[in-house]
Amino acid sequence: MAIFFNYRLSTVDNQLISFTEENYLKIIYLLTERYNGNEVSTNQLAEHTQTKAASVSDMLRKLAEKNYINYRKYQGVTLTEAGEQIALGVIRKHRLWEVFLVEKLGFGWDEIHDIAEQLEHIDSKELTKRLDDFLENPKFDPHGDPIPDAKGKMPSVSYLKLSEIPLNQSVVMMGVSVHSPAFLQHLDKQQITLGCDLKVLEISDFDKSYGLLLNNDIRLFVSNEVARNLLVQVQNS
Amino acid sequence: MAIFFNYRLSTVDNQLISFTEENYLKIIYLLTERYNGNEVSTNQLAEHTQTKAASVSDMLRKLAEKNYINYRKYQGVTLTEAGEQIALGVIRKHRLWEVFLVEKLGFGWDEIHDIAEQLEHIDSKELTKRLDDFLENPKFDPHGDPIPDAKGKMPSVSYLKLSEIPLNQSVVMMGVSVHSPAFLQHLDKQQITLGCDLKVLEISDFDKSYGLLLNNDIRLFVSNEVARNLLVQVQNS
DNA sequence: ATATATTTTTAGGTTAGTCTAAAATTTTGT
DNA sequence: ACAAAATTTTAGACTAACCTAAAAATATAT
Numbered sequence: 001m002a003i004f005f006n007y008r009l010s011t012v013d014n015q016l017i018s019f020t021e022e023n024y025l026k027i028i029y030l031l032t033e034r035y036n037g038n039e040v041s042t043n044q045l046a047e048h049t050q051t052k053a054a055s056v057s058d059m060l061r062k063l064a065e066k067n068y069i070n071y072r073k074y075q076g077v078t079l080t081e082a083g084e085q086i087a088l089g090v091i092r093k094h095r096l097w098e099v100f101l102v103e104k105l106g107f108g109w110d111e112i113h114d115i116a117e118q119l120e121h122i123d124s125k126e127l128t129k130r131l132d133d134f135l136e137n138p139k140f141d142p143h144g145d146p147i148p149d150a151k152g153k154m155p156s157v158s159y160l161k162l163s164e165i166p167l168n169q170s171v172v173m174m175g176v177s178v179h180s181p182a183f184l185q186h187l188d189k190q191q192i193t194l195g196c197d198l199k200v201l202e203i204s205d206f207d208k209s210y211g212l213l214l215n216n217d218i219r220l221f222v223s224n225e226v227a228r229n230l231l232v233q234v235q236n237s
Numbered sequence: 238m239a240i241f242f243n244y245r246l247s248t249v250d251n252q253l254i255s256f257t258e259e260n261y262l263k264i265i266y267l268l269t270e271r272y273n274g275n276e277v278s279t280n281q282l283a284e285h286t287q288t289k290a291a292s293v294s295d296m297l298r299k300l301a302e303k304n305y306i307n308y309r310k311y312q313g314v315t316l317t318e319a320g321e322q323i324a325l326g327v328i329r330k331h332r333l334w335e336v337f338l339v340e341k342l343g344f345g346w347d348e349i350h351d352i353a354e355q356l357e358h359i360d361s362k363e364l365t366k367r368l369d370d371f372l373e374n375p376k377f378d379p380h381g382d383p384i385p386d387a388k389g390k391m392p393s394v395s396y397l398k399l400s401e402i403p404l405n406q407s408v409v410m411m412g413v414s415v416h417s418p419a420f421l422q423h424l425d426k427q428q429i430t431l432g433c434d435l436k437v438l439e440i441s442d443f444d445k446s447y448g449l450l451l452n453n454d455i456r457l458f459v460s461n462e463v464a465r466n467l468l469v470q471v472q473n474s
Numbered sequence: 475a476t477a478t479a480t481t482t483t484t485a486g487g488t489t490a491g492t493c494t495a496a497a498a499t500t501t502t503g504t
Numbered sequence: 505a506c507a508a509a510a511t512t513t514t515a516g517a518c519t520a521a522c523c524t525a526a527a528a529a530t531a532t533a534t
Contacts, residue, residue: 006243006256019243020491042512057491057513064488072500074512105367115361122355130342254506257521279482294483299520311482311529 008123012085014170015066020066020123022090024049025068025121026077038078064208069075088148089193094120095148096131100124102137102142110184143184143193144231159231162198163208163224170199170216175231183229190220245360249322252303256358259285259327260304261296263357265316266324275343276313325385332378332385333368339379340372346379347421361381380421381412381431381468398467399435399447400461407436419467427457435469 010017025049031040031103042060046053064071068083079087097119101107106113129150130221132138139155140146146155159174173196187193192214203212208224222230247254266275266471279297283290301308305320316324318349333355338344344352350432366387369375376392377383396411410433413420424430430449438456439448445461 045509051491052493054494054514058491061513100367101364105364107363111363115359115364115533118359118361119356122352124352126344126348127338127342127352130344134342180482196390217453280480288521288524290482291484291524295521298483472513 006121010082010086011089011125012082013067016155017086018083020059021066021068022121024088025079025083025087026090028069028077028082032078039078041076043076043164048225051165056058085152088152088154091154092148092150092152093122093143095134096138098141098143099135099138099147100131101203103138108184108188110126110181110188112142113179113181136209140175142174142178142194159233161228162200162232163227164228165200165232165234167200167202168179168237170197172196172235173198174233175229176229177231178229183226189219190214190222192222192230198230200227243265243358247319247323248362249319250304254323257296257304258305259323259358261300261360262320262324263317263327265306265314269315269367274315278313286340290354292402322389325355325389325391328391329346329385329387329389330365332382333365333372333375334373334474335378335380336372336375336384337368340375345421345425347418347425349379350416350418377412379431380416381410396470398465399437399467399469400464402437402471404437404439407434407472408469409433409472410435410467411470413466414468416468421461423463427451427459428455429459429467437464437465 006019007016009015014210020171024045031044031048042053042056045056045060046065047145049056059179060071062139063069063083064077067080067226068086069077069079094116098112099114101112102109127158132150139188142149143172146157148154150170157174158169162171165171173192173194175194176187192198197213197215199213199214199216200210203210204221209221211219211221211226213219243256244253246252261282264282265277266287268281269275275423277292279293282293282297286293297306297308297314300306302315304317305323306314306316308314331353334353334426335349338349338352339346369387375384382394383394385391392409397408398414399408399410402408410429410431412431413424434450434452436450436453437447438447438450441448441458443447446458447461447464448456448458
């Protein structure tokens with residue numbers, strides 16, 4: 001009765017949990033967050049897990065049995081406290097490894113997602129702790145996403161979309177709501193980086209694109225789609 | 238037909254290969270090395286994979302079909318060139334991550350094995366390359382084992398057991414042939430570390446234990462078993 | 475040299491996580 | 505408000521990797 005190395009003990013309840021289960025819980029957390037706490041649907045999960053709805057249904061039954069999710073048939077799911085703790089543990093590891101990849105190994109922010117998807121499942125409390133210290137306890141990952149703390153608490157952030165900011169209001173770029181390499185590389189090309197200063201000077205009547213002032217210096221236009229996926233904060237005095 | 242994340246493309250032949258298959262190939266490599274190129278038996282593999290002989294037989298059939306091993310029923314196995322390349326890739330990652338854990342995160346050499354067993358399966362050529370550079374291209378891991386190069390070549394080393402060294406011959410401690418935490422901690426307590434100087438002053442008639450001079454300074458006795466598992470090299474002039 | 479012991483393989487079964495096809499439920503549009 | 509469309513679940517199958525029990529092959533010991 002060998003215990004496979006893709007099974008590990010959850011820190012929450014000492015049950016065995018697999019890579020696959022961890023992945024589902026992580027995705028449920030992120031989708032719940034994205035849709036303001038609403039239930040996540042089977043089809044959404046199928047899309048994000050790259051499987052079929054039927055497979056998701058099976059897994060939801062299993063996760064519900066283990067009390068990681070609240071599940072009423074046909075009504076979508078939310079995480080229980082136990083499920084959320086597991087999800088946050090995985091997300092913490094994912095984001096810490098992303099910091100490692102960028103800060104220590106010199107990867108670009110567009111290259112790290114797939115590697116972090118693997119590293120997030122490495123199971124060692126001590127490793128996570130030491131990695132966190134080695135990185136000097138970062139609070140945000142290279143995309144500006146907050147890193148949950150060791151106790152399983154996600155810091156709350158209050159970012160706004162650039163598209164919601166009034167004209168001529170100076171803001172700081174804090175994050176992105178899309179992580180695709182194409183989007184991130186597109187930002188790189190225009191030197192839009194985390195921490196840069198942005199000001200919306202105009203919104204074009206023609207195509208709703210945004211005329212920006214970057215770092216009080218450079219004028220450029222970005223598409224409406226870009227503006228909706230840039231997360232910013234008003235200058236803290 | 239989702240492709241699981243515990244399957245990845247082998248660099249050798251573009252076939253899909255699982256964690257489990259990688260593990261078998263790694264273990265076959267290490268056992269073949271330990272027993273001077275002799276075939277590895279089903280029972281040996283069962284012991285090291287923590288499974289039953291019947292399960293090993295199944296896997297051997299599968300690995301033989303994929304041409305990773307040379308397998309004649311009842312006669313044990315050796316690796317093919319393709320199998321060896323995969324094994325060396327895994328061992329390279331294992332040993333690089335061990336260096337990382339000790340040199341960058343401050344783990345003890347007795348604490349790293351289980352974590353490296355997980356990290357060795359992370360699949361990213363670029364990550365391995367950058368990690369290697371970050372660690373300044375180490376040639377040996379924290380136990381003194383040589384690290385295969387990126388081309389899949391294992392450096393040859395010529396270590397001798399301390400138990401094979403003539404009396405009063407000064408040698409340098411280069412490695413250990415057992416990696417158990419208990420053994421490594423035992424060495425720590427006596428300050429026997431990689432790179433230290435050793436000289437056998439006497440072998441006790443009473444219990445065949447070894448009287449040593451450590452760093453031309455400290456006298457101590459170690460058991461015969463310890464002496465047989467210390468790998469050393471005669472001072473290179 | 476042959477009987478006995480050991481090792482290895484085969485046969486038949488289990489579980490996790492996937493699939494397709496069909497049935498059940500919910501949502502949408504008029 | 506009900507028919508049609510969309511979503512979700514169930515039923516039945518498949519594969520990888522494991523298991524136990526039994527059969528086959530090899531090694532050992534007198």
